[in-house]
Amino acid sequence: MYSNDIEVSVIIPYYNSEMTIERALMSVYRQTFRQPIEIILINDGSTDRSPSIVESFIRQHPEMKIKHLEQENSGPSRARNKGLDTAEGKYVAFLDSDDTWSPEKLEVQAEFMNNHPEVAISGTNYFINSDETTKYGQEENWIQADFKRMLFKVFFCMSTVMVRRSVMEKNRFRFLEGKHYGEDLLFFLQIVRRYPGARLSKPLAKQYKFLYGQGGLTQNLRKLLVHDLDNVRILYRQNGGNPVKIGFLLHKCLFVYSFLKHVVRLYKSRKYRKPVKGV
Incomplete structure (x- = not known):
């Protein structure tokens, strides 16, 4: 059901996030955006104190x-899909429980979408581990994030994304449940196959995690490779009624490219592997 009052629904799934969830929520609270928003928190079976921290925040605000x-x-x-199913806003923004937003994030992005x-979908550049000297790209204002470009390059991370909810509902765009790596990229690609996307050049979020995962680095990178290839297979099968198709040759090229990305990730993981800063 649509609401005339809510401009942006903010979806925050969390699991055992007692060390970071309050920081994420405070970054939403400090937004300069003056239109009505709603926050949708989904507890994904946490066993730590994070649910009580969330309840305390709700009582305080x-x-x-x-x-x-x-x-x-x-x-x-599944948590994000649950949030999408209950969202009432014109736009939906996603925030991971261990990331934060710049104060002007919603204001800048909603104005751009308007x-x-x-x-249908926009993202922004972002900082990594609160290092505000690390930027992704120096383009002017914004660049188009289209399907073919995003097959070869990830244009934004989950915590920078804002989507137009009318498009989500019209097409029933949802995250593929049961997929634990690469589900965000597959979601993005399914949208930009049919609608224009954009990436704002200004960094408006901070990602407080190792770039490619903290525990079992090599194992995580291998999983990312497997799921990159799985995304290619899924997209290759999902061509019905879509004017933009992955041809057989491109399909094979993407497999090779995914392996090359795996090598690059191994190299970059050594460069960006830093301790996560405290709350």
Whole structure:
């Protein structure tokens, strides 16, 4: 059901996030955006103190519209889908429980989406581990994030993304449940196959995690490779009714490219592997 009051629904799934969830919530609270928003928190079966921290935040901020949902531990895809199913806003923004937003994030991004009604999904550049000297790209204002480009390059991370909810509902765009690596990229690609996307050049979020995962680095990179290839297979099968198709040759090239990305990730992981800064 659509609401005339809510401009942006903020979806935050969390699992055992007692060390970071309050920091994420405070970054939403400090937004300069003056239109009504709602926060949708989905507890993905946490066993630590994070649910009580969320409830404490809700009590301290009764002026904010906050929905606190629960589910058995099923992964972020199902949690985000649960959030999408209950969202009321014109736009939906996603925030991971261990990341934060710059204060102007929603204001800048919602204004961009309002000024570009053809854009169904937008993201922004971002900082890594609060290092504000590390930027992704120096382009002017924004660049187009289209399907073919995003097959070869990830244009934004989950915590920078804002989508137009009318497009999500019209097409029933959802995250593929049961997929634990690469589910975000597959979600992005399914949207930009049919609608324009954009990446704002200004960094408006901070990602507080190792770039390619903290525990079992090589194992995580191998999983990312497997799921990159799985995404290619899924997209290759999902060509019905879509004007942009992955041809057989491109399909094979993407397999080779995914292996090359794996090598690059191994190299970059050594470069960016830093301790996560405290809350």
